[in-house]
Structure formats: C-alpha cells, structure tokens
Ligand code: SF4
C-alpha cells in the first residue's frame with residue numbers, strides 16, 4: 410500500500426518537463442559583456458545608486474541601497490568600472506534605473522562582510538543585519554527582502570519554518586540541482602533560521618519527483634538532532650505556493666489578508682537558505698544565482714550559475730544558442746513566467762529560468778466563449794470561481810471582483826491551463842487586482858473631496 414503524500418485541494422498536473430536539465434550539474438559562467446544592475450530587484454522601495462560613473466568597484470561591493478526597511482541593497486557581481494547610470498529595459502519589459510559595470514575579468518573581491526566559524530555565536534540581530542547587507546531576498550522568484558521576512562511583528566510566534574524545495578514549475582531545475590550539490594549549505598541556512606526562532610520546527614518540503622534531492626537532504630539531516638525533517642509532497646502544481654505549502658505541512662489555511670506569521674509559519678526558498686549560510690558563515694553576499702536555461706528551442710539546456718547582471722543573450726549563447734527561432738521566451742517557468750520582449754536584458758535576483766519554446770510547444774491562446782464546463786473552478790487551488798471573476802473584470806465591476814474574493818488569487822495560472830475555451834483567466838485576475846488597487850487609491854481622495862463640501 411502506497412503512503413498518501415500531503416497535498417491541497419485543486420491544482421493541476423502539467424507535464425513536468427524536468428528531464429532536460431534534471432541531471433545536469435550546475436555550470437559556473439563568466440560573462441564577457443557589461444553587467445547591468447536594476448535598482449528594483451525586490452519587493453519594496455527601489456534602491457538608489459551609491460556609486461557614480463568612473464568609480465572602480467569590487468565583486469560583492471554594495472553599489473545601491475535604500476533607507477526603507479522593506480528593501481535590499483544591490484551588489485556588484487564583478488570587479489570593474491562603473492560605465493553608466495541610466496534607464497535600461499529589465500527582464501519584465503519595464504524600464505528601470507540601472508548601474509552598468511564594465512567587467513575587468515579579475516573578480517577581485519570586497520571583504521566587507523566578516524565570516525563566522527560558529528553562527529551560533531552571532532547575535533540574532535547581527536544575523537539580520539548581515540542578511541540585509543548581503544542583499545538577500547526570496548530567491549524563489551518573489552524577491553521579498555529576507556531580513557523583513559525574518560522579522561515578524563512582535564507577538565507572532567514562529568512554530569514552523571517551511572523550506573520550499575518543491576520547485577513545482579515545469580522545466581526548472583535550479584532548486585533541485587542546488588539541493589543535490591549544496592545540501593550542507595541549505596541545511597546550515599535552515600539551522601541559522603532556527604537559531605533566530607529557537608521554538609520552531611524545520612520542515613523541508615520537496616515534491617516527490619525529486620527522489621535524489623529528498624535522499625540527499627535526508628542524509629544530511631540524519632547527522633542532526635531531529636528538529637528538522639524532510640516531507641516529500643505529491644507532485645501537483647502549484648505545490649510551491651506559500652499558502653499551499655502551509656496547508657500541506659500544518660493543515661492551516663491563511664485567512665484573506667493575513668500573513669504566514671499570523672499562523673506561526675515562515676516559508677523560505679532553498680536558494681535563500683543557501684545565501685543565508687554563505688553570507689553569515691563565509692561572508693559572501695548575493696552576487697550570483699542558478700538559472701535553468703531550457704526549452705525545446707535551446708540547443709543545449711543547462712543549469713547555469715550566472716553573476717547577477719549578466720545579459721540573457723550571453724546565457725543563451727552559453728547554452729549553445731537557439732535550435733530555431735523561438736516562438737516565445739519566458740523569464741521563469743511556463744506557468745508563472747513573464748513573456749520577454751528582449752533578450753538584451755540582465756538576470757536579476759529573482760530570475761529562476763529562461764525558457765525558450767518553439768512554435769510547436771508555445772500555446773497560442775485564441776479565446777472563445779466560456780462553455781461553463783467548471784474545469785477552472787475545480788483547478789483553482791484558492792477555491793475561487795475564475796470564470797465569474799473573468800466575467801466581472803471584463804465588465805469592469807471591480808467591487809464585485811473583490812466581493813468574489815478575487816484579491817486572493819495567487820496568479821498561479823492553473824485556471825488558464827485547463828480552460829478549453831483558452832480564456833485568459835489569469836490575466837483578467839491580474840487586471841482585476843490592478844483595478845481594485847487603483848480604485849482603493851482613488852477612494853480616500855474622493856472621500857476627502859466629499860468632506861470639504
Ligand atoms: S490564477 Fe487565480 S483564479 Fe486562476 S487558478 Fe490560480 S488562484 Fe485560482
């Protein structure tokens with residue numbers, strides 16, 4: 410009898426397409442071109458440059474920062490000279506202020522962050538300071554500053570630290586390979602988090618299509634005291650979403666508008682843990698990340714360790730280029746990835762994959778009328794009614810969208826994936842959320858005007 414693995418309601422089972430890079434070791438890459446660092450690589454206040462044109466910089470040196478608590482500094486990933494500070498296109502297609510560094514190829518290192526042989530001797534407040542100074546953000550894609558995540562509001566007791574090793578997005582293997590190649594740093598990063606929250610249990614959640622990673626982490630935990638354990642999860646998308654992980658590990662649902670800390674949880678990605686370890690123990694900040702360069706239009710799919718700021722074009726060249734003109738190039742995976750307008754843009758802290766699909770693989774979504782089949786409702790992991798949300802957004806009835814719980818949409822793409830009418834359900838949910846936010850911004854002004862009368 411097979412043991413039932415933890416899971417959640419709804420969700421979908423797209424082909425995982427992991428085989429292209431699942432067994433490929435991470436390859437370090439050194440770019441030849443300029444490195445470009447956008448000032449908004451995280452959720453929160455954008456940074457401002459603290460260097461100017463002509464300045465010499467070292468790898469690991471802070472080049473931009475912000476005073477706001479919810480922000481994270483940007484560090485140079487190479488040594489060289491600041492060539493320009495100006496507006497450039499980013500991977501999302503928007504324009505942002507960027508620091509451009511001409512690489513001298515030396516990789517001379519800035520040693521501002523001190524190493525620590527014994528992290529247990531480092532005061533928790535000092536750990537949080539180092540995590541901030543190292544520029545660490547959620548490396549699973551959300552890019553929420555990690556020092557903020559590790560500073561829950563007073564009175565919130567953290568009982569579970571849930572490590573997200575699910576990597577449920579098809580095609581991507583950057584977290585899988587990191588668990589296989591750096592398990593000690595990941596487990597060490599979790600131990601540092603448990604040093605910050607000594608009453609918490611450490612749970613490492615890994616989808617069951619990564620048996621080697623499960624075994625590798627379990628082997629490391631066997632040498633520890635039992636306060637951490639691996640829980641293999643059913644392979645189902647979007648298992649790696651924060652709310653899904655909290656539900657499958659603890660059985661708790663997060664009420665609308667509440668935070669994981671409100672139910673005693675912190676969810677943290679495996680690469681984020683890796684950086685917490687290297688920042689505190691080795692004194693090495695976030696200057697690079699693993700990116701799966703993959704898809705049927707890529708000649709030699711690879712998992713590449715790239716300095717942040719590297720051009721996507723150079724990464725694709727490192728994977729031997731395209732086999733044919735891709736019909737679609739995405740930053741991230743096929744479910745939540747962002748369609749790219751150009752490959753002459755830099756990789757950022759949250760870039761987990763570059764996916765290039767041929768015309769045979771890319772879906773061309775010609776919409777037709779809803780046939781009321783209900784598949785989107787069955788697939789929605791948040792228990793929403795995507796077809797109804799779609800209808801009210803198209804009518805611009807944002808109040809109704811909110812009343813139907815549309816703000817709880819996690820934009821996972823499951824409804825769009827299953828819809829036989831190819832309705833752009835996830836996009837209309839995004840539009841609905843933007844419409845509600847715009848209406849909320851206008852509301853106080855309207856009330857203010859009313860009071861004056
Ligand atoms: S994108 Fe939103 S509405 Fe669609 S399935 Fe995901 S959570 Fe539900």
Ligand code: SF4
Pocket residue numbers: 778779780781782783784785786795796827828829830831832834
């Ligand atoms: S899956 Fe598509 S066709 Fe079916 S109910 Fe939902 S929106 Fe309508």
